Amino acid sequence: MxxxxxxxxxxxxxxxxxxxxxxxxxxxxxxxxxxxxxxxxxxxxxxxxxxxxxxxxxxxxxxxxxxxxxxxxxxxxxxxxxxxxxxxxxxxxxxxxxxxxxxxxxxxxxxxxxxxxxxxxxxxxxxxxxxxxxxxxxxxxxxxxxxxxxxxxxxxxxxxxxxxxxxxxxxxxxxxxxxxxxxxxxxxxxxxxxxxxxxxxxEPAEAGLVDEPALRRWTGLDGVTASGTLPVALIGVRVAEPAGTPERFGRRSAAREAQAVIGALTAPLRPVDRAVRLAPDEYLLVLPSVTEEEALATAGRVRASLAGLARSYPFVAFAVHAAVTVTDRRPLPVADVRHAVRWAAREDVPVATLARGHAPAGRR
Known part of the structure; x- marks a missing residue:
């Protein structure tokens, strides 16, 4: 120096x-x-x-x-x-x-x-x-x-x-x-x-949950970025009601459920992290500069928070599956993580890990 x-x-x-x-x-x-x-x-x-x-x-x-x-x-x-x-x-x-x-x-x-x-x-x-x-x-x-x-x-x-x-x-x-x-x-x-x-x-602060264009801007896809520098953890989360759950009525109840789910997903996040909703029952958490162990711990906290919603009326127990990877690739391998989450849901694996270039593996 x-x-x-x-x-x-x-x-x-x-x-x-x-x-x-x-x-x-x-x-x-x-x-x-x-x-x-x-x-x-x-x-x-x-x-x-x-x-x-x-x-x-x-x-x-x-x-x-x-x-x-x-x-x-x-x-x-x-x-x-x-x-x-x-x-x-x-x-x-x-x-x-x-x-x-x-x-x-x-x-x-x-x-x-x-x-x-x-x-x-x-x-x-x-x-x-x-x-x-x-x-x-x-x-x-x-x-x-x-x-x-x-x-x-x-x-x-x-x-x-x-x-x-x-x-x-x-x-x-x-x-x-x-x-x-x-x-x-x-x-x-x-x-x-x-x-x-x-x-x-x-400038207005980013909300806990951002939309996909905001995530694109934040991750640098519209600017200059490069692989091999900053490690980023991606945690894909699927939050779905189990098959056979009775249909519930009431817009107010559904809105409260949605807010509670978002709150459980974003509660463990740091100010530098982001979350985005990719589909009605699918979310992506983006955590820069963390290890796989730390990312898995965050996934565990998210699952525990979502499970805890069952204790609050009128919520039901959600089926929660997640996939975790830590990568320095750019652009971020979002499609790979989404594929791993679907695999985890199909195989009923609580948390799958995704190594670069490899198929997802189960973790319980």
């Missing part, structure tokens, strides 16, 4: 996007302080694809540009060096960006926590531990670290150019007044962050 005398900060993706764009804008600015070195780690291809045009302009003006990410093939960009990261590599969890010249430096280094906070979308709420700054010597430190970590994956010409830039940077002292400029930049960033927080506070 950046060596600025303090520990890492808790940063959201929204914050990192703003800082990254500021560093990229600085790299694109016309200046006579070259040569310019840029190293960027994007985690996954969809995030780089969104910024490809900007990095093509950066590569056209830089002495050397390196882009690293996890994928099926290295990123291709004219004038840049693409590096393919292994999913098990620690660098795969980094969102890092360094821009460095003999007279300028800026760096952002953040590690994915694979957690979220409440936000408009799952992507916007992703959390990282990291630091950022606009001090040349700190950017030099990070450039040296990344050069060492990527050395065995870069060709000779790239390493030689990187070393030439680093050599030029070492020849000159850092610019006086960097701390003053960074203090001003941080003030602007903090004010922008407070304004964004205030805007979110004014």
């Amino acid at each position: 950046l060596h600025n005398g303090t520990g890492p900060e808790r940063l959201t993706k929204r914050h990192l996007v703003a800082v990254s764009h500021a560093i990229e804008r600085a790299a694109l600015a016309t200046a006579e302080d070259g040569p310019l070195l840029v190293i960027a780690l994007f985690q996954r291809m969809p995030y780089f694809a969104r910024e490809r045009a900007r990095y093509q302009r950066i590569a056209a003006g830089a002495a050397v540009t390196v882009v690293g990410l996890v994928g099926d093939a290295p990123p291709e960009l004219p004038g840049a060096y693409g590096v393919l990261l292994d999913d098990a590599d620690e660098l795969a969890r980094e969102w890092s960006l360094v821009a460095l010249t003999p007279r300028f430096g800026a760096a952002l280094v953040a590690r994915d926590r694979r957690e979220v906070e409440v936000a408009a979308t799952l992507e916007a709420g992703r959390l990282f531990d990291g630091r950022w700054g606009f001090r040349r010597d700190e950017a030099l430190h990070e450039a040296l670290r990344l050069r060492t970590r990527l050395a065995d994956r870069l060709p000779g010409p790239a390493l030689r150019t990187i070393d030439e830039v680093l050599g030029r940077v070492r020849e000159l002292p850092s610019t006086p007044g960097e701390s003053r400029a960074e203090a001003a930049i941080r003030l602007l960033a903090e004010r922008a962050g407070r304004a964004a927080t205030a805007r979110r506070a004014e």
Whole structure:
């Protein structure tokens, strides 16, 4: 992490996007302080694809540009060096960006926590531990670290150019007044962050049960998202009256039943979770950043809450079946979970687990 005398900060993706764009804008600015070195780690291809045009302009003006990410093939960009990261590599969890010249430096280094906070979308709420700054010597430190970590994956010409830039940077002292400029930049960033927080506070809060378009927006299907980053638990729940249940009359009673069912389904959920009704008797709970054990425990609490409705007049005992999976796939495998719930109901399995690429298995 950046060596600025303090520990890492808790940063959201929204914050990192703003800082990254500021560093990229600085790299694109016309200046006579070259040569310019840029190293960027994007985690996954969809995030780089969104910024490809900007990095093509950066590569056209830089002495050397390196882009690293996890994928099926290295990123291709004219004038840049693409590096393919292994999913098990620690660098795969980094969102890092360094821009460095003999007279300028800026760096952002953040590690994915694979957690979220409440936000408009799952992507916007992703959390990282990291630091950022606009001090040349700190950017030099990070450039040296990344050069060492990527050395065995870069060709000779790239390493030689990187070393030439680093050599030029070492020849000159850092610019006086960097701390003053960074203090001003941080003030602007903090004010922008407070304004964004205030805007979110004014937005209406999501209800415990959202509709499918709202779930689609929240899970990022209408924006940029990527597999392999944030684990999400999906709990499919089927709530049906057993066959042979006598027909009951009264709209008011039916409405109270429906509300009671929704209350039992959403009671165990955290503020970052969502629930959606997929069919009259079928629901989906979406819980980001939980383990399978935690998801199964939540499914158990939901089943217990629904069973408890039988003690309240005029409710009947519902037949409740569930299916649970934890996945980092995008888009989320909702269809697979629905299939598993139907299998659980057909086989009378209380809770089925669904491993990626496998048929559902029963749990009692």
